[in-house]
Amino acid sequence: MRPGWLRGVLLVTFVASTLLYLGSIRRDVKSHSERLHRVIYNDSVHDQGIFKRLEKMEADIERLLEVVNNAQPVAVMAKAEDKAEKELKDKKVVRKLFPNSALFKTWGEGLSEEEQKEAEALFIQYGYNAFLSDRLPLNREIPDTRHARCTQKTYPADLPSLSVVLIYLNEALSIIKRAVRSILDKTPASLLREIILVDDHSTNEDLMEKLEDYIGVIHEERPGLLKRIVHKEQLGLTQARLSGWKIATGDVVAILDAHIEVHVQWAEPLLARIKEDRTVILTPVFDRVNYDDLTVTHYGPAADAFDWALWCMYDYFRPEWYELKDESLPAKSPAIMGILVADRKFFGEIGSLDGGMKIYGGENVELGIRVWLCGGSVEVIPCSKIAHIERAKKPYLNDLSTTMKRNALRVAEVWLDEYKYNVNIAWNLPFRDHGVDIGDVSERKALRERLKCKPFKWYLDNIYPMLDPLKDLVAYGALINQLKPDLCIDQGPVPGSTPILYSCHYFSPQHCFYRTNGHLYVGGIKSHKYNNNRCLVDPGSGIYPALYECNIAAQKNFDMFWDFKQGSSIRNRKTKRCLEIAQGEDSYYQLIVQHCTGQIWNIQNYITERVAQG
Numbered sequence: 001m002r003p004g005w006l007r008g009v010l011l012v013t014f015v016a017s018t019l020l021y022l023g024s025i026r027r028d029v030k031s032h033s034e035r036l037h038r039v040i041y042n043d044s045v046h047d048q049g050i051f052k053r054l055e056k057m058e059a060d061i062e063r064l065l066e067v068v069n070n071a072q073p074v075a076v077m078a079k080a081e082d083k084a085e086k087e088l089k090d091k092k093v094v095r096k097l098f099p100n101s102a103l104f105k106t107w108g109e110g111l112s113e114e115e116q117k118e119a120e121a122l123f124i125q126y127g128y129n130a131f132l133s134d135r136l137p138l139n140r141e142i143p144d145t146r147h148a149r150c151t152q153k154t155y156p157a158d159l160p161s162l163s164v165v166l167i168y169l170n171e172a173l174s175i176i177k178r179a180v181r182s183i184l185d186k187t188p189a190s191l192l193r194e195i196i197l198v199d200d201h202s203t204n205e206d207l208m209e210k211l212e213d214y215i216g217v218i219h220e221e222r223p224g225l226l227k228r229i230v231h232k233e234q235l236g237l238t239q240a241r242l243s244g245w246k247i248a249t250g251d252v253v254a255i256l257d258a259h260i261e262v263h264v265q266w267a268e269p270l271l272a273r274i275k276e277d278r279t280v281i282l283t284p285v286f287d288r289v290n291y292d293d294l295t296v297t298h299y300g301p302a303a304d305a306f307d308w309a310l311w312c313m314y315d316y317f318r319p320e321w322y323e324l325k326d327e328s329l330p331a332k333s334p335a336i337m338g339i340l341v342a343d344r345k346f347f348g349e350i351g352s353l354d355g356g357m358k359i360y361g362g363e364n365v366e367l368g369i370r371v372w373l374c375g376g377s378v379e380v381i382p383c384s385k386i387a388h389i390e391r392a393k394k395p396y397l398n399d400l401s402t403t404m405k406r407n408a409l410r411v412a413e414v415w416l417d418e419y420k421y422n423v424n425i426a427w428n429l430p431f432r433d434h435g436v437d438i439g440d441v442s443e444r445k446a447l448r449e450r451l452k453c454k455p456f457k458w459y460l461d462n463i464y465p466m467l468d469p470l471k472d473l474v475a476y477g478a479l480i481n482q483l484k485p486d487l488c489i490d491q492g493p494v495p496g497s498t499p500i501l502y503s504c505h506y507f508s509p510q511h512c513f514y515r516t517n518g519h520l521y522v523g524g525i526k527s528h529k530y531n532n533n534r535c536l537v538d539p540g541s542g543i544y545p546a547l548y549e550c551n552i553a554a555q556k557n558f559d560m561f562w563d564f565k566q567g568s569s570i571r572n573r574k575t576k577r578c579l580e581i582a583q584g585e586d587s588y589y590q591l592i593v594q595h596c597t598g599q600i601w602n603i604q605n606y607i608t609e610r611v612a613q614g
Helices: 004-042 049-090 113-126 173-186 209-221 237-247 267-276 319-323 344-349 363-373 401-415 421-426 442-451 456-462 550-555
Strands: 162-168 192-199 226-230 252-257 260-262 280-289 303-306 312-315 340-343 377-389 473-481 487-490 500-503 512-515 520-522 534-537 546-549 562-564 570-572 578-583 589-594 601-606
Touching (some): 162 173, 173 192, 209 226, 226 237, 237 252, 237 344, 252 344, 267 340, 267 377, 280 363, 303 363, 340 344, 363 401, 401 442, 500 589, 534 550, 546 550
Parallel strands (some): 192 226, 280 377
Antiparallel strands (some): 252 340, 260 377, 280 340, 473 487
């Protein structure tokens, strides 16, 4: 069988040759016919037989030519089909090499295998799509996501000068270039004093000579604008931010990540607000840059807040801000997310950042609490927008919980007073002897005394009243039955409403909490008053306990109140049945409720005296 393309070539060649040959015959026959016609009639030849036969031959050839001509489109079509077949065969089917990679869920169609390999390797290295970043313009346009009222605002001409600090560790070079370019293009030259690059000991070779070359290019445009600090060892986020602040010379310092792009007119609303009040610490509103396709997703304004583990989170503003019905207005916030803008001198007066923080986490919450307690305030400025890449992973450590826990305990020891043990509870650590080295906090405690800061209770009452003080907590941690000390109560599959027994691993699905009102939560406790925890209930019928959100359990009149003391039974106040364990037919132990048989439970952490919180 000949290949399709060869068949097409032969067919076209045959049709063309046939057309030429038949056309030639027709011309010859017609020419002979005309000559014979003249001869026959001129010579008065009366035998018309030869003439008629020639006419018939000419007519037959005409019909044959018509058939061949009508067949020509078919030949052309066959040629086109064979051409498509050739192209289809020539085009290789590209395999999806990384079908489970987060990078390729919505992006990457049409990449060759080599391009896929390169993109995935860069994604693993950076936590975002550096392959695509390298191919995008440095001055790309991003959508203006500000509220319409922001675009109508005007700002004073005599605004303070601005120093921008960009901190980074092993960023992609194109990401840093784009951050610098966006700041240059979207900040009035009269306001921008300098851009300070702080490298926390990167090992990426692109951030050495190539970055210096780029700095040289920028200096041709704006001599001396870019400054660079390179740490000789990795010091962490807090120290990197402090390094940039210390050499800044502008009236106002903006400390940003390097994986950002600023929006149009981002600086003016920040500088205007600090011109009004130098004691306010500001944060812009972040839009999210998706780590896979680098498109910008609009985020509306929200408060920067935290839970008792001191993990950052978005939260609601206070009700009075919403009552104003103007999303362009500044709003009070309990803390910041990490990117901050402040009067450079006031930032130092109030203690800048806690240099005792390690690597990552907690320093932004500490700053927010300290500023509020010690004479300043924190605000979100909705008219200042910054697009920020949300990484798939952080650059410092794969598991940040260890440093986050350590830093959170350090913040608690200095600033949280009698509420400091809520941080222990959130991390499932005992009140005393938690075994975590938080470093020397004497200097920070002295700072608190010197600034005459308010107690943390004032902060809870006036700044962040939605935090649940957890005052009525009796016990927390893993619940273990004496009969099977290797098994713990576990929340079970989620979604689902059936708690189970499972091999003890002591992570959050096995964290239980018992309150003085008799509620027994399984699978964690929420830090905020507006959240619902999952209460253990005795359904009243059957042998298995259940888990429901406490408000739903109350609406359904489920029996959700228990009596429990360390080293005793767990007994439902209404049904009088006990939470116990028993072997099922499959020989596995199950969690059941039944007539009390005297089984004993112990919980990891039992709070024997609330006075210990002083």
